[in-house]
Amino acid sequence: MSLVSMTGFAEAHGAHGSLRWRWEVKSVNGRGLDLRLRTPPGFDSIEAAARTLASDRFRRGNLQASLSVEPQEGARGLRVDAEALASAVRLAKRIAEETGLAPARVDGLLALKGVIVQDELAPAESAERDARDAALLESLATAFDGLRRARRTEGAKLGQALLGIMDEIERLTEQASQLAAAQPAALRERLASQLKELLENTPLSEDRLSQEVALLATRVDIREELDRLRAHAQEARRLLQCGEAIGRKLDFLAQEFNREANTLCSKSADIALTRIGLGLKHAIDQFREQAQNVE
Known part of the structure; x- marks a missing residue:
């Protein structure tokens, strides 16, 4: 059997309905197993299952899983807070001008807390939310599997x-x-x-x-x-x-x-x-x- 490193990176894409997303997962050295989950507002429901996916695949390492979403027009239950997005764009532009850093990307702006808002789902729509979460977790599992392969290669x-x-x-x-x-x-x-x-x-x-x-x-x-x-x-x-x-x-x-x-x-x-x-x-x-x- 080959050794498993604690460092690695992987990503996976997924979609459900009119919502597209990308998972980026990376890991570095750690004394135990620690997962930091970064998701936009409205996606907290997947946290417990995400931690189970991680513990099933890894024993040690500091893991970070970041979710970027790209809602399309007509995405049910999701909307962009125009005022919050405009504030984020202005702030990103000012930082870029002052520091010379590259301008912020759309997916990065949308991942900021408060930019994407999920309306409360009616009871009849809970099945749709469950289906979305299942698709999100399936693509996260794919990303974790890629990270595991990267850690084995290293x-x-x-x-x-x-x-x-x-x-x-x-x-x-x-x-x-x-x-x-x-x-x-x-x-x-x-x-x-x-x-x-x-x-x-x-x-x-x-x-x-x-x-x-x-x-x-x-x-x-x-x-x-x-x-x-x-x-x-x-x-x-x-x-x-x-x-x-x-x-x-x-x-x-x-x-x-x-x-x-x-x-x-x-x-x-x-x-x-x-x-x-x-x-x-x-x-x-x-x-x-x-x-x-x-x-």
Whole structure:
């Protein structure tokens, strides 16, 4: 299964009777699922069903669904408030002149609150309103399905990027492992040299030197950190293979990666190992940034 991103965009058009409309839906990163529904006055009746459509298709992300309507002459139950529209046109024209922005579009003006007014429907017309709402929700479902496809397309790219970062993390982990394997001998040589300078002519027994080296080696031993880095990398690859809604799990793994990299740097007794640790932290930061886009 492929990953699902939390970013995407889609649109869908629909019509019922003499009313035409367009849905624009987009989503960005979010800790949970949040839908902001923007509709002209008179269309509040679809909100609950719209939220159900969203929750049936998405688990995380900040979603925005905007409805633009274009009523035609004779549209029953809808009328344009000429005074409100004229005020909106004047305001849009003034803003365009002062800022140099492009003039407002008709659908944008009609979407402003109060420009389109829906007259109260008589009881006999409630069936017509229900039919209109059903058509609106059908096209919104189409838009949401398009958004879901867009998020999957973006998720596939995210998956490749994350796998590339995992390659780098594993490469640096193995480099650190090779350096760590050579640390005891290097520590012994360095410690013997330092003690010789301190003690000058006082001889140092082999047993005492071995004890000091063993003590120091314990303090800088990073084998456990390397083992945990490998285990986290293995789990990350397993999750990336599974796909679907794994964003929270990847974010948790990024924290665990970072904890081990910090410990590795703090234990490092070698400048080359410190550089590797810093490289690991940089790669882990990239991993976390990309993981935050995953549903």
